[in-house]
């Protein structure tokens with residue numbers, strides 16, 4: 001194979017040892033108490049049967065307890081069947097844990113007992129159930145809040161007339177336990193400003209790109225650190241720029257502590273062919289031919305995909321037409337996205353991100369709040385500027401606008417407003433739903449400041465603002 005245009009994407013291997021950074025390995029903190037009373041038969045499985053449906057269900061506190069045999073629980077994407085299990089008495093029980101989902105899950109009991117199963121696998125172990133019962137959850141980040149919680153109740157302690165259902169998951173109950181915004185830490189590391197320049201198109205027609213998956217702490221706004229999951233060690237991941245007809249081989253190595261995957265919107269492939277789970281330590285090559293021009297999103301699709309995108313796993317692919325784009329004076333790449341903060345140094349808060357009326361702590365361009373307001377992007381009056389814009393979401397639209405300019409050339413999702421069109425039409429803002437991308441072009445007419453925003457102004461005050469500074473920034477000279 002011709003190996004041309006190899007792009008080595010560097011990034012430090014994540015420091016995975018700190019407690020805040022490795023929730024999958026840390027002792028879980030429990031939101032729910034053990035359920036202790038009977039519930040509807042459909043929600044309850046008693047121990048002892050080879051099949052939970054065939055097992056004698058314990059439906060009231062007066063029913064005879066079946067002989068204790070085993071706890072059987074199945075994990076699917078994303079939940080447990082059954083989520084409420086009854087045992088007749090406190091004691092040690094064998095556990096059979098079956099994963100029928102598409103990604104790795106675990107069942108982690110409140111005492112720390114943990115069984116992990118790959119997709120399709122069944123594992124066994126044992127657990128001590130105390131007299132008060134015990135909750136369990138999947139400890140993989142995002143899975144518990146997405147609904148993977150349950151409880152083992154002890155029948156002897158059950159009280160007639162009380163519900164035995166496990167406490168509803170926070171996700172099911174509307175996310176009422178979503179974290180409050182952390183307080184800015186003056187000792188947090190300073191953020192690293194991302195170079196807004198669009199990369200040059202890769203030379204040649206076949207591209208081999210190394211894209212390590214790295215979990216690491218990133219300062220996303222002054223005073224706020226997120227334990228992000230990344231492609232290539234940055235949020236957004238690196239921008240990949242090719243042209244129609246090129247072949248792109250992306251070599252992924254998962255250096256993180258949990259499973260991830262990748263989905264290139266610029267590609268055409270079956271989901272279960274290339275958007276596959278890449279476990280920690282594993283490598284996978286995702287290959288696609290760039291058949292269509294555009295500004296495309298890539299992202300992690302591992303469940304819950306919302307959490308993986310909200311925690312930084314996205315980036316931009318630019319596919320130019322076969323003959324390339326016309327030359328302009330300067331080109332930039334800007335990705336708008338949201339941060340839903342958990343605790344300092346923790347991953348993004350899934351429950352906040354999952355609200356139907358989401359209220360992000362920050363809305364940002366290129367991963368960091370206000371970075372191009374703090375240090376503007378230098379341009380020149382009278383010189384043509386092209387911006388590749390992507391709305392990575394995960395939830396909110398962008399209305400991309402550059403104050404004091406009119407876009408005379410826009411290509412949005414395959415629709416083109418051409419410079420020099422017969423009606424002399426122009427564009428003031430480009431509307432992008434999550435996962436949509438565009439190319440906009442403009443020319444600052446004089447020296448001065450040209451702020452760029454999403455014209456949803458409630459988001460501007462949350463970090464979605466930058467500045468193009470033309471010339472010396474002073475229109476009066």
Ligand SMILES: [Cu+2]
Pocket residue numbers: 229259260261300301302308313
């Ligand atoms: Cu991921």
